[in-house]
Amino acid sequence: MNKVWIIARRELFAYFDSLIAYLMIIIFLGLSGFFTWLSNSSNVFLIGQADLQVFFSISFWTLFFFIPAITMRALAEENRSGTIEFLSTKAVTDWQIVSGKFLSCLLLVVVAIACTLPYYWSVSSLGNVDHGGVIGGYIGLVLLSAMYISIGVFASSITHNQIVAFLLALVIGMFFHLLFGVLAGGQTGGPSTVFEYLNARSHFESIARGVLDTRDVIYFFSITFLGLFLSTIALGKRNWHD
Amino acid sequence: MSIKVENLTKYYGEQKAVDNISFEIKTGEVIGFLGPNGAGKSTTMKMMTGYMAPSEGRVIIEGIDVGEEPLAIKRKIGYLPEHNPLYTDMTVIDYLRFCAEIQGMDRSLTDDRIREMVRLCGLDAEKHKRINELSKGYRQRVGLAQSIIHDPEVLIFDEPTTGLDPNQIIEIRKLIKKLGKEKTVILSSHILSEVEATCDRILIINKGKIVADGTSETLRKQAAGEEILKVQIETIAGESAEAGLRSIASVESVKKLADKPNYFQVYSGSGLSSRKAIFDLCVQNQWYLMELSVIETRLEDIFRNVTAADPSSGSTADEDMVLTTKENDV
Numbered sequence A: 001m002n003k004v005w006i007i008a009r010r011e012l013f014a015y016f017d018s019l020i021a022y023l024m025i026i027i028f029l030g031l032s033g034f035f036t037w038l039s040n041s042s043n044v045f046l047i048g049q050a051d052l053q054v055f056f057s058i059s060f061w062t063l064f065f066f067i068p069a070i071t072m073r074a075l076a077e078e079n080r081s082g083t084i085e086f087l088s089t090k091a092v093t094d095w096q097i098v099s100g101k102f103l104s105c106l107l108l109v110v111v112a113i114a115c116t117l118p119y120y121w122s123v124s125s126l127g128n129v130d131h132g133g134v135i136g137g138y139i140g141l142v143l144l145s146a147m148y149i150s151i152g153v154f155a156s157s158i159t160h161n162q163i164v165a166f167l168l169a170l171v172i173g174m175f176f177h178l179l180f181g182v183l184a185g186g187q188t189g190g191p192s193t194v195f196e197y198l199n200a201r202s203h204f205e206s207i208a209r210g211v212l213d214t215r216d217v218i219y220f221f222s223i224t225f226l227g228l229f230l231s232t233i234a235l236g237k238r239n240w241h242d
Numbered sequence B: 001m002s003i004k005v006e007n008l009t010k011y012y013g014e015q016k017a018v019d020n021i022s023f024e025i026k027t028g029e030v031i032g033f034l035g036p037n038g039a040g041k042s043t044t045m046k047m048m049t050g051y052m053a054p055s056e057g058r059v060i061i062e063g064i065d066v067g068e069e070p071l072a073i074k075r076k077i078g079y080l081p082e083h084n085p086l087y088t089d090m091t092v093i094d095y096l097r098f099c100a101e102i103q104g105m106d107r108s109l110t111d112d113r114i115r116e117m118v119r120l121c122g123l124d125a126e127k128h129k130r131i132n133e134l135s136k137g138y139r140q141r142v143g144l145a146q147s148i149i150h151d152p153e154v155l156i157f158d159e160p161t162t163g164l165d166p167n168q169i170i171e172i173r174k175l176i177k178k179l180g181k182e183k184t185v186i187l188s189s190h191i192l193s194e195v196e197a198t199c200d201r202i203l204i205i206n207k208g209k210i211v212a213d214g215t216s217e218t219l220r221k222q223a224a225g226e227e228i229l230k231v232q233i234e235t236i237a238g239e240s241a242e243a244g245l246r247s248i249a250s251v252e253s254v255k256k257l258a259d260k261p262n263y264f265q266v267y268s269g270s271g272l273s274s275r276k277a278i279f280d281l282c283v284q285n286q287w288y289l290m291e292l293s294v295i296e297t298r299l300e301d302i303f304r305n306v307t308a309a310d311p312s313s314g315s316t317a318d319e320d321m322v323l324t325t326k327e328n329d330v
Helices: A005-015 A021-039 A054-071 A071-079 A083-088 A095-114 A117-126 A131-157 A162-185 A189-196 A198-206 A215-237 B042-048 B070-076 B091-103 B107-120 B136-148 B167-182 B194-198 B215-222 B242-246 B275-285 B299-307 B311-324
Strands: B004-014 B015-025 B032-036 B056-061 B078-081 B155-156 B182-191 B201-206 B209-214 B227-233 B252-255 B263-268 B289-294 B328-329
Touching: A005 A095, A005 A215, A005 B091, A005 B227, A021 A095, A054 A071, A054 A095, A054 A131, A054 A162, A054 A198, A054 B227, A071 A083, A071 A095, A071 A162, A083 A095, A083 B227, A095 A131, A095 A215, A095 B209, A095 B227, A117 B015, A117 B227, A131 A162, A131 A215, A162 A189, A198 A215, A215 B289, B015 B042, B015 B056, B015 B182, B015 B209, B015 B242, B032 B042, B032 B078, B032 B167, B042 B056, B042 B155, B070 B078, B091 B107, B091 B136, B155 B194, B167 B194, B167 B263, B182 B194, B194 B201, B194 B289, B201 B215, B201 B299, B209 B215, B209 B299, B227 B275, B242 B263, B242 B275
Parallel strands: B032 B182, B032 B201, B078 B155, B155 B182
Antiparallel strands: B004 B015, B004 B056, B201 B209, B227 B263, B227 B289, B252 B263, B289 B328
């Protein structure tokens, strides 16, 4: 059996065995459901359009906050309790450990997102839904989550304190979530283009419109990969010669 | 599995934790790393398991360099880290299954193997409990079980009995001895009796260097250069026998012990014995020989000698030892 999956399965077991997974799913559903269906300012009935754009833009924020809460445990807890030494002396590579942690968080988030599929069914029974937009929105959420998870796993890999991991993930995530966009707005020319490219929002929104551009997909993939790569390096730092 | 360690060195920043260590271990040996806390035992073990790369030097296990093929080596090693870290949220069975799978064991074998480990380590009553519900002794057994579940050829145990009560210590030692019959075992400890009881060979490590290497017998012989006797003499008029003892040719020095009158510790010159001469002295002067015993050099003394930070603290340790030293009556 694949080592990555063995590690991921153990992590998932730990999430679902404790309250973390259920809390995460309930709070995510509660928040996104409230803003999509009940909130006085933005709900679907008020807007009068049978689509899930409200849900996607709310999820864009809720995931940003909830993913660090899931990932903070990933490696920081192993570093704190010393189980990282136990795990690293088994027949697995650091990359497999990091990927296993990433995969478990991703699956948990995907389960949470999948719990909102009834929203799709409800909306589609209200009127004509832009199916492309909804599918794109869901793909965008998963890609966005993957990126934040890899940032979170990285933050978790360089500390043995979960709170530090959580805050650090938020700080790094904040750049992609908001600050690069703000910076892009305040610049012109070259820097503006660079910052605009780094801004997660523009990529997410273009996918959520139903336009699956390879540039957007590559953006999410490369930042996800970079996060995992840096985490692997952070795990390997015990081997560094100083 | 033969193990060869060549010029192993590890720096932590400026500090040299392990300083140019070299040794060889033959298949089937049980080796004890002995040393005070912070001597570099754990660091050496961490490098042997491939957890940490050495700053210099290398570890070769059965002809394979640990640094070059860590995965192949890790499959052959069973490692119990210091403080025995475990996933405490899992049950014993689930944890052992995870360990077996992650070591790449064949799935059809894992169930039998887990059953065997549970039996071997005496975990039968606890197997469905979560690890965080277990006492320290049982956790240690789980730690041992996880390290041997994939049937490794080399076992590396870092302080396997710390924090256990005496009964548990004896059980764990028994288990290690049992394992040592078929496998190469390396364990570390700062408890001498433990290493003496379980190991074929002892490496004493201090400040990152090997300061002594051999079986407990050879180490004892090395240190037992001179005979030390404890003598109590009762003289008729109560006069001191010290001058008489000093006059014996083979006696190097005499130390008066305070707790009884005419009670001495007699040091003979290297290779010489003063026992007969002392007896003759008593006969000549018509004294009564109340006690004559040989102080056997113990591993404790060797350990103190080779690891004492400075000579003055070593000598005070020696005096403490006198009170507790095991004596063989002649």
